[in-house]
Amino acid sequence: MKIAITGKGGVGKTTLASLLAHIYAREGERVLAIDADPSPNLASALGFPPSLVAEIVPIAQMGDLIAERTGAKPGTVGGFFTLNPRVDDIPDRFSAFHRGIRLLQMGGVKRGGSGCLCPENALLKSLMAHLLLDRSEVVILDMEAGVEHLGRGTAKAVDAFLIVVEPGRRSLQTARLIRDLASDLGVPRLYLVGNKVRHEGDRGFIDRNSPGLPLLGYLSADPKVIEADLKGMAVFDAAPKVVEEARDIWQRLKRGEPTSTSVEG
Numbered sequence: 001m002k003i004a005i006t007g008k009g010g011v012g013k014t015t016l017a018s019l020l021a022h023i024y025a026r027e028g029e030r031v032l033a034i035d036a037d038p039s040p041n042l043a044s045a046l047g048f049p050p051s052l053v054a055e056i057v058p059i060a061q062m063g064d065l066i067a068e069r070t071g072a073k074p075g076t077v078g079g080f081f082t083l084n085p086r087v088d089d090i091p092d093r094f095s096a097f098h099r100g101i102r103l104l105q106m107g108g109v110k111r112g113g114s115g116c117l118c119p120e121n122a123l124l125k126s127l128m129a130h131l132l133l134d135r136s137e138v139v140i141l142d143m144e145a146g147v148e149h150l151g152r153g154t155a156k157a158v159d160a161f162l163i164v165v166e167p168g169r170r171s172l173q174t175a176r177l178i179r180d181l182a183s184d185l186g187v188p189r190l191y192l193v194g195n196k197v198r199h200e201g202d203r204g205f206i207d208r209n210s211p212g213l214p215l216l217g218y219l220s221a222d223p224k225v226i227e228a229d230l231k232g233m234a235v236f237d238a239a240p241k242v243v244e245e246a247r248d249i250w251q252r253l254k255r256g257e258p259t260s261t262s263v264e265g
């Protein structure tokens with residue numbers, strides 16, 4: 001199972017990614033969680049101990065590794081470097097492991113003008129292809145708002161592309177943009193997840209304004225999620241109600257059966 005999670009900033013992508021990672025791990029699956037947000041915080045949502053987190057170096061920041069694998073220094077634009085560097089040893093060597101979850105941080109690449117044909121991007125693209133196409137674990141990809149890191153070849157390998165929204169017009173607008181980008185790339189299975197839902201009215205709002213995608217479920221707005229963040233605890237350990245709701249989402253993902261397909265608003 002390869003799951004990509006996206007949505008507007010702050011809607012709860014990282015929260016959902018951390019919950020699904022722990023649920024799969026608890027079920028005995030090997031899980032590879034990938035923090036592809038340039039300002040990474042999946043480690044803390046997963047409850048990784050700070051000492052472990054301190055050891056993780058985001059791949060994009062590994063100058064020597066990028067130079068060694070691509071044959072060019074990071075930051076170089078143009079010039080000669082290999083577009084398909086070796087990456088298969090990276091996930092195990094440069095990740096942290098805790099409670100059945102292997103965590104990898106991609107790091108941010110400063111994008112120069114037109115799409116940046118730079119060595120660090122070549123390495124990240126190759127790595128992403130490897131993670132989605134060759135690895136046998138459950139892969140959970142915590143992304144930015146968009147389809148960065150996915151290409152035509154890798155888009156099809158995503159089994160479920162989850163767009164997280166919250167009750168509010170802006171996140172639903174962003175969801176529409178992401179839906180269009182993902183469809184253009186050829187991502188086959190797009191789903192919606194509603195987060196921070198306070199009451200029936202919020203569910204209704206999301207339904208009415210949905211970009212017409214099958215809905216996997218809702219997570220409640222729960223002060224325990226915020227408390228987990230304050231205490232540096234795993235959301236999975238601190239917010240049992242939201243964990244139960246995430247379990248329902250996980251079940252539907254497994255069966256490939258969403259609750260409904262709402263009409264486009």
Ligand SMILES: Nc1ncnc2c1ncn2[C@@H]1O[C@H](COP(=O)(O)OP(=O)(O)O)[C@@H](O)[C@H]1O
Pocket residue numbers: 007008009010011012013014015016195196197219220221222223225226229242
């Ligand atoms: N269901 C929820 N209930 C309450 N707070 C939440 C919930 N989901 C996320 N949050 C809070 O919202 C903020 C953004 O969540 P996060 O998962 O980091 O979003 P993203 O990764 O999309 O930027 C965090 O402070 C988080 O604790």
Ligand SMILES: [Mg+2]
Pocket residue numbers: 013014015037041142
């Ligand atoms: Mg995040």
